[in-house]
Amino acid sequence: MSAAAILLEVEDLSISFPTDVGLARAVEGVSFVLREGETVGIVGESGSGKSMTAMAIMGLLPKKAVVTGSIRFRGKELVGLSDDKLREIRGKDIAVVFQDALTALNPVMRVGEQLDEAVRVHRPDTTASERRARAIELLDVVGIPSPELRVDRYPHEFSGGMRQRVMIAMSIANEPDLLIADEPTTALDVTVQAQVLEVLREVQRRTGTTVLLITHDLGVVAGTADRVMVMYAGGLVETADVDPLFYETAHPYTAGLLASLPRLDRRSSREERLYQIAGQPPVATAWPVGCRFAPRCAHAVAGLCDAATPPPVAVGEGHTAACVRVDEWQKEAVL
Numbered sequence: 001m002s003a004a005a006i007l008l009e010v011e012d013l014s015i016s017f018p019t020d021v022g023l024a025r026a027v028e029g030v031s032f033v034l035r036e037g038e039t040v041g042i043v044g045e046s047g048s049g050k051s052m053t054a055m056a057i058m059g060l061l062p063k064k065a066v067v068t069g070s071i072r073f074r075g076k077e078l079v080g081l082s083d084d085k086l087r088e089i090r091g092k093d094i095a096v097v098f099q100d101a102l103t104a105l106n107p108v109m110r111v112g113e114q115l116d117e118a119v120r121v122h123r124p125d126t127t128a129s130e131r132r133a134r135a136i137e138l139l140d141v142v143g144i145p146s147p148e149l150r151v152d153r154y155p156h157e158f159s160g161g162m163r164q165r166v167m168i169a170m171s172i173a174n175e176p177d178l179l180i181a182d183e184p185t186t187a188l189d190v191t192v193q194a195q196v197l198e199v200l201r202e203v204q205r206r207t208g209t210t211v212l213l214i215t216h217d218l219g220v221v222a223g224t225a226d227r228v229m230v231m232y233a234g235g236l237v238e239t240a241d242v243d244p245l246f247y248e249t250a251h252p253y254t255a256g257l258l259a260s261l262p263r264l265d266r267r268s269s270r271e272e273r274l275y276q277i278a279g280q281p282p283v284a285t286a287w288p289v290g291c292r293f294a295p296r297c298a299h300a301v302a303g304l305c306d307a308a309t310p311p312p313v314a315v316g317e318g319h320t321a322a323c324v325r326v327d328e329w330q331k332e333a334v335l
């Protein structure tokens with residue numbers, strides 16, 4: 001494990017929302033640490049709490065959200081900080097790239113003007129020509145050809161992948177220490193996805209920024225992240241460096257996600273359908289008691305798995321899994 005300084009420390013984070021059908025416990029008891037310069041993936045199915053965790057770090061949760069626990073950025077507590085203070089941090093120290101670049105960009109403003117604005121908000125002392133030079137430089141960093149020409153174009157003149165590159169350029173405009181990318185490639189086709197991920201890697205290499213990459217796709221983190229946190233039903237179920245996660249999988253849910261990945265070395269045929277985890281994820285207003293994966297887990301043991309929420313246990317260096325049968329389930333033949 002890396003010995004780099006701790007950038008972000010999340011401790012026992014819980015986020016809930018009052019709804020018509022009761023309290024939605026979107027995130028519960030999540031703890032993790034991000035170190036300087038690492039790329040960490042959060043993976044999980046829809047509704048598992050990935051975006052809510054990211055929004056809490058950004059201070060962008062809806063007002064009705066109830067947040068407990070602690071989020072410390074360079075030792076400074078972010079939970080409970082005023083909107084003004086959070087706005088200061090956002091975009092400068094912590095920046096985010098969302099999934100939908102088309103709606104996040106202003107359609108009636110040239111790309112260069114939007115980059116200019118992103119820089120000016122946090123560095124009002126810069127001149128217009130300095131900001132234009134910076135905009136061109138940023139477009140170059142994210143691999144946009146002829147940036148000196150493209151800087152004067154509108155978002156609709158860019159392809160989906162190119163727009164996502166522009167979003168990445170905007171997010172790194174002020175050299176943030178932490179870049180959160182929430183499903184940055186989900187809306188793109190496979191080839192363009194790979195290019196955008198390569199841009200993120202290149203940005204990480206050139207700027208040394210810490211990247212938190214959120215995705216429902218384990219394949220995306222495989223080639224991009226150093227470390228992965230797997231979320232299920234509002235909690236972290238497994239955390240590991242990428243290789244141990246893939247080759248020494250310790251949680252049955254992660255094993256299910258891995259088995260449902262398309263593999264290039266396996267020839268697919270009608271007989272060899274892709275594995276799918278049985279059943280549906282539970283909803284945040286009615287989590288199952290005990291291990292929340294139990295209703296879908298082929299290794300569940302009644303009276304044991306549904307007794308209490310399994311705490312994360314260490315299974316290797318920097319590798320934890322929240323499963324009470326962590327030593328036994330692998331010996332069983334089913335997934």
Ligand SMILES: Nc1ncnc2c1ncn2[C@@H]1O[C@H](COP(=O)(O)OP(=O)(O)OP(=O)(O)O)[C@@H](O)[C@H]1O
Nearest residue numbers: 017024026045046047048049050051052053062284
């Ligand atoms: N404004 C809200 N009010 C009530 N519940 C909400 C609200 N926003 C999200 N939730 C609930 O919080 C839970 C976590 O949502 P979140 O958006 O973090 O999931 P996610 O892992 O990012 O999923 P996806 O892959 O679909 O983006 C979900 O169960 C959702 O129903």
Ligand code: SF4
Nearest residue numbers: 291294297305323324
């Ligand atoms: S605690 Fe039980 S139900 Fe949960 S993942 Fe482990 S074996 Fe499956």
Ligand SMILES: [Mg+2]
Nearest residue numbers: 050051052182
């Ligand atoms: Mg999300």
